[in-house]
Every structure is written in structure tokens, then in C-alpha cells.
Amino acid sequence: MDILYSIFIDPFVQMGSAPDLLVQTLWEGLVSGVLYALIALGFVLIFKASGVFNFAQGIMVVFAALTLVGLYEAGVPAILALILTIAVMFLLAVGVERLVLRPLVNQPDIILFMATFGLTYFLIGFGELVFGGNPKVMITDELYLPRGSVEFEMFGGFVSLQKIDITAAIIASVMVAALAVFFQKTRIGRALRAVADSHKAALSVGISLNQIWIIVWFTAGIVALATGIMWGARSEVSFALQIIALKALPVLILGGFTSVPGAIVGGLIIGVGEKLGEFYWGPLVGSGIESWLAYVIALGFLLFRPQGLFGERIIERI
Template identity: 60%
Template sequence: MAFFLETLFGGLMAGMLYALVALGFVLIFKASGVFNFAQGAMVLFAALAMARFAEWIPQWTRIDNKIVTTTAAFILAACVMFIVAWVIERLVLRHLVNQEAATLLMATLGITYFLEGVGQTIFGSEIYKIDIGMPKDPVFLFDSVFEGGVMVNQEDMIAAVIAAVLVALLSVFFQKTKTGRALRAVADDHQAAQSIGIPLNRIWVIVWCVAGVVALVAGMIWGSKLGVQFSLTTVALRALPVVILGGLTSVPGAIIGGLIIGVGEKLSEVYLGPFVGGGIEIWFAYVLALGFLLVRPQGLFGEKIIDRV
């Protein structure tokens, strides 16, 4: 039972990290109707910015305090992501208002390669480390219930809490604030939103800024776990099944989908892997997502689209 709980907790924590990346997809699509293929590149670019600023700040200022350096690096990286959002809106999205979804998708593909190239040019292509002070040693819980307790990774646990807090804040932002409601109105119909005075360009800058901050938090956590390297862009591919499962327009769906995928991957690898030769963790999420596409294409919490003719 203790081993099962360890696997379950590991899956839940991994699922929260998947959900954090999936949130970037949901935020952009929810506010603009654009499937942002550049989300993985945004996570990488943000993580590169923070890792390099954390190295450069002590050299520039001679400050060796880790907390001060990390905080300053996070703020500077967030400013960089705000600038990236403004440039994307100014140079790309502004000229593609009311265009077909396929056109916008191809634009985000171009943004992907641009961010990867610029990130490598500015910050370098080495493997960098992000140290945000999260403890990496495991702890043992429920010692009085199970012999030896249940081993839980402290870093994963803290990362899951950070992700949960960010998700809660975003849910409140979308549901309770005037700007959040304007974002949803723009997603429903660009022309109708413009006709009632909602400034489309400003709304897109806001949502890309928010998605940039989400990418920064995701990149910071994944970079702390895996190191900042260009393979970090593949994290977004791991989040695609989460989006399909939860629904492209649902913030809570990203959470539930992430938890289902995380737990499913861990349990299937441990309990089914020995029977199929291992490797099930790699493809399990995509097979599950394919099944949902066949049965419920809009996902668990997505909005069903009905075209009237």
C-alpha cells in the first residue's frame, strides 16, 4: 500500500507540472482562439532568461545573496517575457486579426523557431542550472501508518503547491475580473468584441503577458528539476494530451487533465510496464488522448462547438 501511495503522489505532482505547461495553451486559446504552438519555446526562452540572469546579476552587482539574486532574475525574466509578448502582438498578431485559425497556427510555428533561435543567440546553447532553493531530499510521511512511511520528493511537492496556487489565481482572474471577462469575449468573437469597444490589441498583449509569466514559472520549475536545455521545448508536447483531455477552453480542465495524465503515466509504468516490456509512460498519455478524441473531442470540460447552417 505504501508503494502504491508513493506512485500515486508522484503521479499527482507530475500531473500538476504538466497542467502548468498546459495552462499556457489554454490561456492563449481561451482569449484569442489561437492554438499557441510556441508554448514550449516560451517555456525554454523564459527558463534561459532566468538561468542566465541568475548568473549575470552577481557579476554585475557583486551581490552573492541567493534569495536576492533569484528574485531579481525572476523579475528581469518576467520583464523580458512582457517585451516578447508586446513584440509578438505588434509584429505578428496585429496583422492577423480575423484571419483563419490555420493562418494563426502557422504564425505561432514561426514564433517557435524565432524564439528558439533568438534564445540561443542571446543566452547561449549550453545546459544551464536554475537553483531556486527548493529542497531536493525526499521526506517520509505517514510513518505511524505504514512501516518506513511513504517517500515523497520535497521539490515535487513544493512545485505542485506553486502550480496549484497559480492555477487558482488564474481561475479567479478569468471568472471575477473585468479584464478576464473581456478576454473570454474576445475568444468567442473578435469582431463582436471590437464592436462593443473591447480593444483587441491590448487584450492580446495582456493574455500573452500572462501566458509568458506562466511559461516562466513552468520553465523555472522544470529547469530546476532537469536543467535548462533545448530539449525543454518537448515538455510542451507532454502537455498536449493534457489539453486534449481537459479541454482547450477550460482552466480547471487543464488541472484535472494534468492529474489524470500524471497518475495514469506513473501507475501504468509501474503496474503494466512489466507486462508490455516497459516504455508505456512515453505513449500512455497519447493513447488516452486519442481515445478521448474519438469519444469526446471537446475534452472533459471543453465547450461543445455547434455550427448552425
């Protein structure tokens, strides 16, 4: 009975007795969730254009952030370094399209998926060669990102909000909204969905796979850069960030691999669920729940709704 009380009742008693701590936990989960959603959008972009999960998106987050910091350390002013990093991500998109995707048009999805594995390890090796393997500090002040925190008195206690978290949530929300409009309302967005459905059909109606892939990979690169800046400002810039980026996988499982709204909802569920689980249920299992809870939630969805909350159910008739 004590175990059942600790699992099913005591956490909710704690939430009711200290609502200020609950609000603090929910806020931290919300920020993490929005950033997870931003990471997941990078995966959604590539999946919509090729129908393949882009394993390289995680290292693209690291590579973009390392490029920005590396250019600044080389003496390039911060804003110019940001512009040059965007140019580097465009060149990366062109290189991927010319050297990886174009030779593999109409190949099985598993071939494209394995190609993203190769791209991942190429970027890891190239990044370590150029920037080294040591963690770096994000140039927060130089990019005019705020520091410090603001406090609010709430429910008899205080809730502290880091200014960088507020900024990250705002920037990520704007990018998510802009990409949602891009997918649904623009000609390129419709062409992108057509490419995802069938490469041959898209080619037959005059859609250029080459242009679409460059646009999509470049947009995914911009998303990776924004994600790297925000995560780097909250911690540091290192190759460990690619592990955080892979949290997008359970987000995609929850929301659906082809759904922008699904990425948003899935990110929020994972972010808030992790923080609540770590704070209220973590002591029962010795903490560390934040590192695996997302995958347990994703496993539950795979068992009962494998297409995700907003994903398309594919029915194949035999």
C-alpha cells in the same frame, strides 16, 4: 490466460500488496499532473484570447528558464534576475502583439496557428544564439527553493516526498486557482472570453484586442516562467523541456481547450495515469510507456468525446 492475468489482475495485486509504493507512485503522478496542468493553462490562456492553439508555449517555457539562468550567470543577483526575466516576458508579449497578432486580426485561425510556429523557431534560434545549446542548472538554492526530502511511515513502509516537489505542487496549485478566479470573476477575464468568441464582436463593444492580447501573452509568459523554474529544478534547463511542455496537448484534449477546470483535471489524469502505467504496466511492454501513454489516452477521448470533459460542444447547422 497468463497474458490476461499480467494485464488485468497482477498490477492490482501489486497495488494491494505494497500500498506504500502505490502512494509513492500516486504522489509522483500528482506532482507531474499539477505541473502539466500549469503548462496547459498557458495554452488555454492563448486559445481563449485568439481561438488558436499556441504552438510556441513549449519554447516559451524553455526561453523563460534560460533567460533567468543566463542573467544569473552574467552576474545578476538571483532575485533581480527573476524580476528582469518577468520584464523580458512582458517585452515578448508586447512584441508578439505588435509584430505578429496585430497584422493578423480577423485572419483565419490557421494563419495565426502557423504564426506561432514561426515564433517557436525564432525563439529556438534566438535562445541558442544568446544562451547556447548546452543544458544549464536551475538556480534552485539562489531562489530559496528547498532541497532534500521528507519521509513518512505509511502502510508498513516509507513514502518519500521531495521538498521541491511539494513546493512545485503548492506554487502550481496557487497559480491555477488564481487564474481560475481571474477568468471567471474579473472584467478582463470576461473580455477575454468575448475576444475568443469573436474578434469583430469584441471590437464592436469597445474591447481592445491589443490590450487583451498583451495581458494574455504576458500572463502566459509568467506561467511559462514558473513552469520552467519547477521543471528545471527537477531536472535541468535545456531545449528538451519543450517536449515535456507539449504533454499539455493531451491534457487539453482531455479537459477541453477552453476550460481552466478541464486543464486541472486533465493534467491530474495524465500525470497519475503515466506514473501508474510506467510502474505497474511498463515492464509488460519494456518500459518507456510514460513517453506515449498520454497520447493514447488522448486518442481515446478524441474518438468518443472530442470536445473533452469540460469543453464546449460546437454544433454547426447547415
